[in-house]
Amino acid sequence: MDITSDIHSQHISRQFNHELEELKTHLMAMGGLVEKQVQDAVTALLEADSSLAERVINNDSAVNDMQIKIDDECTRVLARRQPAASDLRLVLAVTRAASDLERVGDEASKIARNAIELIESDSGSRGFVEVRVISEHVRRMMRDALTSFARLDTELALQVVEEDQKVDSEYQSAMRSLMTFMMEDARSISPVLGIMWILRALERVGDHTNNLAEYVVYLVKGLDIRHTDPDDLDEEVGDR
Amino acid sequence: MTVMQHTAHGSRALIDFSPQATSLEVRDFGLRYGDKTALSNLTLRVPRHRVTAFIGPSGCGKSTLLRALNRLHDLNETVTREGSIHLEGQDIHASSMVVAELRRRVGMVFQVPNPFPMSIYDNVAFGLRLQGHLPKRQVDDVVEWALQSAALWDEVKDRLRASAWSLSGGQQQRLVIARTLAVGPEVLLLDEPASALDPISSLKVEELIRNLKSTLTLVLVTHNMQQAARVSDYTAFLQDGELVEYGPTDTLFTNPRLARTENYITGRMA
Numbered sequence: 001m002d003i004t005s006d007i008h009s010q011h012i013s014r015q016f017n018h019e020l021e022e023l024k025t026h027l028m029a030m031g032g033l034v035e036k037q038v039q040d041a042v043t044a045l046l047e048a049d050s051s052l053a054e055r056v057i058n059n060d061s062a063v064n065d066m067q068i069k070i071d072d073e074c075t076r077v078l079a080r081r082q083p084a085a086s087d088l089r090l091v092l093a094v095t096r097a098a099s100d101l102e103r104v105g106d107e108a109s110k111i112a113r114n115a116i117e118l119i120e121s122d123s124g125s126r127g128f129v130e131v132r133v134i135s136e137h138v139r140r141m142m143r144d145a146l147t148s149f150a151r152l153d154t155e156l157a158l159q160v161v162e163e164d165q166k167v168d169s170e171y172q173s174a175m176r177s178l179m180t181f182m183m184e185d186a187r188s189i190s191p192v193l194g195i196m197w198i199l200r201a202l203e204r205v206g207d208h209t210n211n212l213a214e215y216v217v218y219l220v221k222g223l224d225i226r227h228t229d230p231d232d233l234d235e236e237v238g239d240r
Numbered sequence: 241m242t243v244m245q246h247t248a249h250g251s252r253a254l255i256d257f258s259p260q261a262t263s264l265e266v267r268d269f270g271l272r273y274g275d276k277t278a279l280s281n282l283t284l285r286v287p288r289h290r291v292t293a294f295i296g297p298s299g300c301g302k303s304t305l306l307r308a309l310n311r312l313h314d315l316n317e318t319v320t321r322e323g324s325i326h327l328e329g330q331d332i333h334a335s336s337m338v339v340a341e342l343r344r345r346v347g348m349v350f351q352v353p354n355p356f357p358m359s360i361y362d363n364v365a366f367g368l369r370l371q372g373h374l375p376k377r378q379v380d381d382v383v384e385w386a387l388q389s390a391a392l393w394d395e396v397k398d399r400l401r402a403s404a405w406s407l408s409g410g411q412q413q414r415l416v417i418a419r420t421l422a423v424g425p426e427v428l429l430l431d432e433p434a435s436a437l438d439p440i441s442s443l444k445v446e447e448l449i450r451n452l453k454s455t456l457t458l459v460l461v462t463h464n465m466q467q468a469a470r471v472s473d474y475t476a477f478l479q480d481g482e483l484v485e486y487g488p489t490d491t492l493f494t495n496p497r498l499a500r501t502e503n504y505i506t507g508r509m510a
Contacts, residue, residue, distance in 0.1 A: 011509075085502050
């Protein structure tokens with residue numbers, strides 16, 4: 001059966017309701033912070049603001065702390081409540097999602113570190129257009145994935161999965177055009193490599209966001225689509 | 241075994257085990273105490289050499305159903321029933337079915353261990369002796385085998401002549417299981433077999449249940465959902481005398497089909 005967004009607040013034990021709500025709230029807070037980290041890292045590059053990039057790098061420990069806190073809470077709920085069915089799926093989905101968000105946080109730091117190098121080498125704005133387009137795309141995906149988690153909205157989650165395929169192809173074509181820059185001008189190799197690392201990190205953010213969306217489908221429908229061919233998704237999920 | 245999950249509704253929800261894999265089959269079964277309906281229109285198959293758990297709130301009919309499987313309601317004159325129950329294809333209410341033989345084939349273990357006031361050895365030998373005179377050597381062998389099977393032998397082998405009452409609650413429950421095993425049943429019905437036991441003794445009984453299923457069909461009634469999740473292969477959820485959902489335990493506890501099941505196993509308000 002599909003579950004609805006109020007399902008985790010209907011237990012006879014109010015304390016249990018509260019614990020599950022807290023899990024979701026903390027995951028959303030972590031998602032918000034991570035989303036901002038990605039945004040700040042990209043802004044730092046585009047606006048040549050290395051102090052902002054430093055702040056992103058320093059903030060990563062806050063992201064890590066949130067993951068540990070959420071995992072602790074999940075462990076406690078598992079040990080004390082022995083959750084079943086949708087409650088169990090929520091705990092599993094939250095701990096998996098926290099782990100993907102933590103990885104997104106790492107990618108944001110990676111972007112920030114590359115941004116600092118690029119700013120310091122003062123190498124112009126080659127590839128900035130690609131960074132801007134792809135970063136906006138993955139940030140929209142992140143927002144949608146988090147919203148779909150909060151609302152238990154599988155349709156929105158499946159859209160995120162579809163968007164990730166588009167990001168992957170945007171990434172491929174950006175790589176091809178940057179490659180031609182490097183072939184044309186050997187002096188551009190070092191800065192263009194920096195941009196490539198950043199694009200690579202953004203593409204990874206898209207992959208982790210895609211995972212978040214898959215956990216929403218697992219949570220709502222009890223269906224594990226992690227290794228399902230994207231072309232078969234609608235059919236498989238629609239059947240349930 | 242082919243297991244197909246039917247998308248049926250209400251009391252007719254069933255898993256379709258092939259007849260060859262079915263030990264007990266309940267067909268359109270209903271039972272009333274006077275004018276109070278305890279079970280209505282229940283159809284399900286219990287697979288052979290598997291553990292099947294019946295769960296549900298108090299008064300849902302799970303114990304009534306379990307008791308019906310070896311005709312424990314026979315002497316209650318207020319009980320009326322409809323439908324039928326089949327053991328290996330044989331109607332258990334047929335005139336050809338001798339109740340004592342049915343209860344030998346379908347043994348029952350209750351919530352509170354009920355050893356007889358006699359020695360450990362005599363408890364286990366009791367049912368055997370009822371079946372006629374056997375050479376002592378043979379009785380000895382069966383008693384040892386039954387106590388081994390009930391995972392009690394090592395604890396009692398040096399004091400078989402001691403009173404059964406000298407055993408702990410958990411040991412008494414395993415003794416009662418040994419007593420039931422001694423007469424060679426095909427099916428073992430367990431009505432809350434561990435609810436009067438401490439957690440460690442419960443785990444021993446659960447371990448025993450797991451081991452017994454290689455040779456026996458087990459049906460377990462329990463209030464303890466974690467216990468049902470731990471030991472059973474299939475779980476049937478009953479509510480208000482109806483079979484709500486019946487499926488593989490793994491599915492029922494991770495992704496039940498119906499909201500009524502979900503609400504019960506996760507402790508939500510109906």
